[in-house]
Every structure is written in C-alpha cells, then in structure tokens.
Amino acid sequence: MSHNTLRSAVRGRVLLPGDEAFDTARTPWNLNIDQPVAAVVHVEDAEDMAAVVGYARGAGLSVTAQPNGHGASGDTAGAILVRTRRLDRIEVDPARRRARVGAGTNWGHVQAAAARHGLTGLAGSSPVVSVVGYTLGGGLSWFGRKYGWAADSVRAFDIVDADGRQARVTAESDPELFWALCGGGGDFALVTAVEFDLFAAPALFGGLIAWPAAQTEAVRAAFQDITDHAPAELTVWLNRLELPQAPPVIAIAAAYLGEPARGRDLLRRLDTIDGILADTRRELSPAELGAIVNEPTAPGPGLLRTELLTALDETAADILLHAPIDPLMGIQLRQLGGALAEPTRGAAPPFAEPYALSLQATGSDPDTVAAVLATQKRIIADLGARVSGRKPYTVLSAGDSVAEVFDTGTLDRLRKLKQARDPHGVFRANFPILH
Numbered sequence: 001m002s003h004n005t006l007r008s009a010v011r012g013r014v015l016l017p018g019d020e021a022f023d024t025a026r027t028p029w030n031l032n033i034d035q036p037v038a039a040v041v042h043v044e045d046a047e048d049m050a051a052v053v054g055y056a057r058g059a060g061l062s063v064t065a066q067p068n069g070h071g072a073s074g075d076t077a078g079a080i081l082v083r084t085r086r087l088d089r090i091e092v093d094p095a096r097r098r099a100r101v102g103a104g105t106n107w108g109h110v111q112a113a114a115a116r117h118g119l120t121g122l123a124g125s126s127p128v129v130s131v132v133g134y135t136l137g138g139g140l141s142w143f144g145r146k147y148g149w150a151a152d153s154v155r156a157f158d159i160v161d162a163d164g165r166q167a168r169v170t171a172e173s174d175p176e177l178f179w180a181l182c183g184g185g186g187d188f189a190l191v192t193a194v195e196f197d198l199f200a201a202p203a204l205f206g207g208l209i210a211w212p213a214a215q216t217e218a219v220r221a222a223f224q225d226i227t228d229h230a231p232a233e234l235t236v237w238l239n240r241l242e243l244p245q246a247p248p249v250i251a252i253a254a255a256y257l258g259e260p261a262r263g264r265d266l267l268r269r270l271d272t273i274d275g276i277l278a279d280t281r282r283e284l285s286p287a288e289l290g291a292i293v294n295e296p297t298a299p300g301p302g303l304l305r306t307e308l309l310t311a312l313d314e315t316a317a318d319i320l321l322h323a324p325i326d327p328l329m330g331i332q333l334r335q336l337g338g339a340l341a342e343p344t345r346g347a348a349p350p351f352a353e354p355y356a357l358s359l360q361a362t363g364s365d366p367d368t369v370a371a372v373l374a375t376q377k378r379i380i381a382d383l384g385a386r387v388s389g390r391k392p393y394t395v396l397s398a399g400d401s402v403a404e405v406f407d408t409g410t411l412d413r414l415r416k417l418k419q420a421r422d423p424h425g426v427f428r429a430n431f432p433i434l435h
Helices: 003-009 022-026 046-059 106-117 131-136 175-181 213-229 260-266 268-272 288-291 314-321 366-386 408-421
Strands: 013-017 039-042 062-066 079-083 090-093 096-104 155-158 168-171 190-197 204-212 234-241 249-256 282-284 306-311 330-335 355-360
Touching: 003 046, 003 366, 013 022, 022 039, 022 062, 022 079, 039 168, 046 062, 046 079, 046 155, 046 190, 046 306, 062 190, 096 106, 106 131, 106 288, 131 190, 155 175, 168 175, 175 408, 204 260, 213 234, 213 249, 213 268, 213 355, 249 260, 260 268, 282 288, 306 366, 314 330, 355 366
Parallel strands: 039 079, 062 079
Antiparallel strands: 013 039, 090 096, 096 190, 155 168, 155 190, 204 249, 204 282, 234 249, 234 330, 306 355, 330 355
16 A cells, blocks of 8 residues: 555545554454554545545555444454544534534534433433444434434435445435445445434433342342333333442443433332442433443443343343353343334334343453353353344444344345445445445
C-alpha cells in the first residue's frame, strides 16, 4: 500500500503498520480480540469515507467502520479500519420526534439531547455504544418490549456505496437496501448517518436492587412473577454476580417507561424480600439509562457469550443460579417478549424466546480464557434444548455466525443483495453475511 496515495485521498489521519500509534488505533473495545488491519483512517467526514471506499476498491482491499469496535470479531485481515468518532453531529427535531446522528455518535450523547425535550431513543444499557453499529445489528433496547428493535425506528440512512457514491436511503428510495440495513448488519454500505424516531418519555423509573446470594430463590420467584405479568413498558433483568473479592450477590435491574409511582408499584414484590444491600430505584431521565447497571465505559478483556433461553424452569434455575460458575463473574437474564417478538419491517428477525442469557467473564491470560470458555460451553450444554440456538445480531461475539441470527430465506436474500451491491467485497462487517 502506498503511504502517500491513501494519505492524500483523505483529510483525516492515516495510520499504517509501523506507525507509532497504529497498534493502539486498531485495537477494538474488547481487548481479547486481535484486530489485524491494513490501515486505520480517522475520517473527518462523509467525503473522507467515500474517498476511503474508492481507494480500497482500487487497491483490492475491504473497508470496515467502527467508532470504538464494540462488536469486533477480529475478521479484519486486509481491511482498512475506518474510525468514525469525528462524525458525531446530533440533530434533534422535537416537533417531529426525530433525531439524525452521525456514525461516530454514541447513545449517551443522543439520550442527553433527546431528554431535554422529554424524548428517548431506543437505547441499550451502555451509553458508550455507537448508535449506528447498534442499529445495524437490530438494537436491543430497554424499551424494545414496547417499541420493538431499534432498527424498526429508522427513517433513513446516509451511506457510501461500494462505488464510493453517497446516497440517502429510505424505504421508498431503495427498499431492498433499506430493509437490509435495518438489522442485517454493516456488510452492504458504509453508513455515515442515521435518522430515526424518538419516543415520548415524560417520566421514567428504574434502578438496581441487590441482595445476598442467600436470597437467590426468593429473588428468582419474584423475577418470574413480575416478568409474567409485566406490561410492555417494563423490562426486568436478573443478575447473578460473583465478583472477585466480594461476596456473591443476586440483583434485579429494571426500567419502566412511565410514571415512577406506577413503576414502583409494578416492582413492589421486591420490597418484601429481606436483606436488601442496595437499591438505586428512582425517577430517571432518559440520559441516565446507563446508570441502571453501570456497565464499563472503558475497554477491557471481555469474555461474553449470549444465547436465547426458551424457559426458566427449575432445572434451568439450578444450572444458572445455584450451581458453581467459577471463573465466570456473572450470569444475566434479560426479559424479552412484547414487541421484540412481533414481525419487523427490516432484516432484523423477531425472537419469541422470553429471555436473553449472558454468561459474563473477563481475563486475558490463556489459562483463564480456556477455563471461561469451557465453563460457558458446559453451562450451555447442561441447559440443552432450553437454549434455542438463535440470537440477535446485536449480541454476536467472536466465533458466532450470522446463520445463528437469520432464517434461511432471510439469509439468502441478504446474500443476494451483498453479491449484487458489493460484488468485489469492498465492505467487511464484523460478522460477514457471506460467511
């Protein structure tokens, strides 16, 4: 690759192997993922993104875009990594309840802007995840049970196509590409901005309640009772936490899109369980969603596996909540259902499973990694048919495949579109549609 040719094509900073900052620039959010790339370009704007695509096509390379690399899989050999952090413009139209944001924008900034108008986007649990990457993967929100996948709220994408041309894509202007971008991943175009609906959020209620592990059975029973009767505006998670040098804890996290008094009433059974160690439930602003579970906001060596669970019967509860899980640090059950199980207008499929199960750990030394992977594999095997074998694109991790996300018909349709729109393989998603 010519240093001068690529550097002269863009205004942003270009880093190549051997440059002092190259290794830092190519490193994704999960420090356990090695992300080999041919170059890193910190693009300044959509024109830079178009120039990178044109250069890559001429050089026989591919392009992958990441602000931070939360969904990185490491499948990037021979790719130019486009860092989009500078594309962070946010426009909120409160009258139309719309937002338009650049490809480098994270959810925390969007939620802060929307909250000033009593509005919310379909944000997830972390404020530092990018809106575009999350949405291209479907987007699993605290408010998904009410409003569905984040991809279903999209009105338009601004893109660069495989020929380096910029375009605005809507359901009317290019229905097939719009359908694919709504949950089918980032393998079809470089998205430079996205426009999506916002939703009324005049009041929210939520937080986390924690107990000693001795109360696990009481908390599990309350979790199942609450989720069995929860309105679509309420989403509840169950968390088993075994953090280093801390006593084991069982916790519930919840978010309710509505008046705090009603939210507290829906969760009132939790108040009857003795031994509460912490209770952060309170009225929230949409800008404070990230405070509910306080996920890490700095990169680290994560070892996460997510599956969909078809039932939380006694056997599953014993496996997940009572049996030893060392060296895992946590097990999380996210309530699904509601609009997440209803047909979508994009490629993101609905999921009928009632829970998303996450097996959480950290560590980078080979022995720890091997032990974590073995424990995760054992737990999934023990659960048997209670694990559906399907999962949303937005929770895929290294080693997963798009075949776990889409049914055969959808996958065939996405692959035909990829071959038609990007026959030279210019774009490389974290999880390529042709693999």
